[in-house]
Amino acid sequence: MRAGQAADVMVGMLAAMPLTPETSPTRAEPPPRGRGDACPGALRLHEADDGALARVRLPAGLLTTHQAAALARAAEELGDGRLDLTSRGNVQLRGLGSDCGGALADRLRGAGLLPSDRHERARNVVASPLAGLDGGGYADVQRWARRLDELLCTEPDTASLSGRFLFAVDDGRGDVAALDADVTLIARVGGDAVLRVGGAEGDGAAACRGLLVRAEDAPGAAVLAALEFLAAVRDSGTRAWRVRELPAPYAVSARRLAGRLAEAGITATALASPCPLGTGNAEAARPVPGLVSGPEGRCALSVLAPLGRLTAEQWRLLTATAAREGAGELRVTPWRGVVIPGVSAASGRELVAALADAGLVTDRNSPWYGVGACTGRPGCAKSLADVRADAGQAARAVRTVPGAAAHALPVYWSGCERRCGHPGGRWVDVLATGDGYRVAARGTGAPETERAVWAVTAEQAADAVAAARGTT
Numbered sequence: 043m044r045a046g047q048a049a050d051v052m053v054g055m056l057a058a059m060p061l062t063p064e065t066s067p068t069r070a071e072p073p074p075r076g077r078g079d080a081c082p083g084a085l086r087l088h089e090a091d092d093g094a095l096a097r098v099r100l101p102a103g104l105l106t107t108h109q110a111a112a113l114a115r116a117a118e119e120l121g122d123g124r125l126d127l128t129s130r131g132n133v134q135l136r137g138l139g140s141d142c143g144g145a146l147a148d149r150l151r152g153a154g155l156l157p158s159d160r161h162e163r164a165r166n167v168v169a170s171p172l173a174g175l176d177g178g179g180y181a182d183v184q185r186w187a188r189r190l191d192e193l194l195c196t197e198p199d200t201a202s203l204s205g206r207f208l209f210a211v212d213d214g215r216g217d218v219a220a221l222d223a224d225v226t227l228i229a230r231v232g233g234d235a236v237l238r239v240g241g242a243e244g245d246g247a248a249a250c251r252g253l254l255v256r257a258e259d260a261p262g263a264a265v266l267a268a269l270e271f272l273a274a275v276r277d278s279g280t281r282a283w284r285v286r287e288l289p290a291p292y293a294v295s296a297r298r299l300a301g302r303l304a305e306a307g308i309t310a311t312a313l314a315s316p317c318p319l320g321t322g323n324a325e326a327a328r329p330v331p332g333l334v335s336g337p338e339g340r341c342a343l344s345v346l347a348p349l350g351r352l353t354a355e356q357w358r359l360l361t362a363t364a365a366r367e368g369a370g371e372l373r374v375t376p377w378r379g380v381v382i383p384g385v386s387a388a389s390g391r392e393l394v395a396a397l398a399d400a401g402l403v404t405d406r407n408s409p410w411y412g413v414g415a416c417t418g419r420p421g422c423a424k425s426l427a428d429v430r431a432d433a434g435q436a437a438r439a440v441r442t443v444p445g446a447a448a449h450a451l452p453v454y455w456s457g458c459e460r461r462c463g464h465p466g467g468r469w470v471d472v473l474a475t476g477d478g479y480r481v482a483a484r485g486t487g488a489p490e491t492e493r494a495v496w497a498v499t500a501e502q503a504a505d506a507v508a509a510a511r512g513t514t
């Protein structure tokens with residue numbers, strides 16, 4: 043697109059137009075909750091316009107190939123034949139019959155995907171997907187995440203955590219530590235771990251404070267931190283779902299948490315200064331699509347699902363690849379991708395090509411790279427547009443400068459102002475308005491960019507999005 047072309051497509055550039063505020067309550071504004079958290083789960087289906095929806099929690103995104111195959115069968119035989127990957131590394135099945143809850147639960151239990159019915163919505167754990175695979179990071183935190191999940195499922199009180207409460211287990215590279223989790227573990231050089239309660243400080247990527255614990259104590263310390271949060275919720279008389287929703291006088295304090303840890307025999311010391319995380323660039327720390335080199339001639343395959351959705355056929359291809367060529371395991375990432383560990387370097391390129399042929403994103407220069415969308419019409423009654431169709435059309439339409447997509451801001455298309463599943467950090471917000479879209483950069487910190495808002499028709503959206511992302 044020519045430099046001035048953005049102006050051609052701009053129906054109105056509404057300088058200084060206020061962006062819709064984020065809706066999460068702040069500490070100054072405790073959440074008025076008249077009902078429990080309605081987050082969907084595998085046992086609590088959500089009735090959407092395209093049928094019932096089930097969200098299957100996958101702690102650390104981990105799946106055996108046996109479990110992955112069970113999900114594909116459930117999607118095909120009970121749902122609409124597709125699998126959505128979520129921003130927490132979980133899988134959603136859509137288009138389910140309203141009476142299939144029992145059959146789905148039986149299948150998930152049979153596959154080992156429901157270790158505790160009572161805890162199924164509390165098992166929100168993300169972990170660095172490349173931990174132990176590429177030589178980065180300071181610990182194989184996938185093991186920590188598995189232990190954390192076991193402890194969560196055996197502690198009765200954690201069943202009352204909201205379905206929105208999130209644990210993050212970062213191997214020190216700084217990828218999932220930037221996801222604004224409620225309880226975060228971060229591996230440090232030397233083998234210990236930082237335990238942090240609440241979101242990352244500053245821009246979420248560069249620094250953190252917290253308590254220092256031994257690596258072997260880290261999973262247990264994370265569960266105790268969640269119990270400390272639940273105690274604060276009770277003391278405050280609120281129904282806070284997230285740590286950031288606690289009123290300030292009831293914030294989880296390092297001193298009280300250290301006391302609870304000590305009672306459990308866990309020694310914790312307060313960090314005197316921020317601890318550096320990886321490169322300080324959370325986006326750069328995530329797995330890029332393609333072949334990821336590791337030690338001893340082993341590689342991992344990293345792919346993204348276009349707009350976060352896979353057909354059962356694409357999912358089966360990933361499963362078969364993991365079974366035949368990999369280590370028999372898949373890792374669903376919080377960036378709507380899948381990592382397959384353990385393939386040989388010799389066969390890696392051929393495997394990547396086969397996955398690309400099947401429509402998966404295997405290259406950062408793909409026009410689908412960095413593009414996301416909510417469910418939109420027809421699946422969501424709140425949506426003002428078929429955002430997935432429009433996002434797909436825009437991705438196909440724009441000719442990007444070679445190499446530009448790899449460095450462009452992520453873009454997210456939303457059918458209404460809730461913006462379900464939008465990315466954090468810096469991103470381009472494409473919001474349906476009923477007669478088109480409003481396109482704006484968010485989180486850039488540059489006032490002139492934050493105020494630049496394009497109001498465009500669906501046909502004009504592609505160019506406005508490209509201009510806002512910087513891909514043309």
Ligand code: SF4
Pocket residue numbers: 416417418419422423424425426456457458459460461462
């Ligand atoms: S952002 Fe709005 S339209 Fe999109 S899935 Fe959420 S509620 Fe529905």
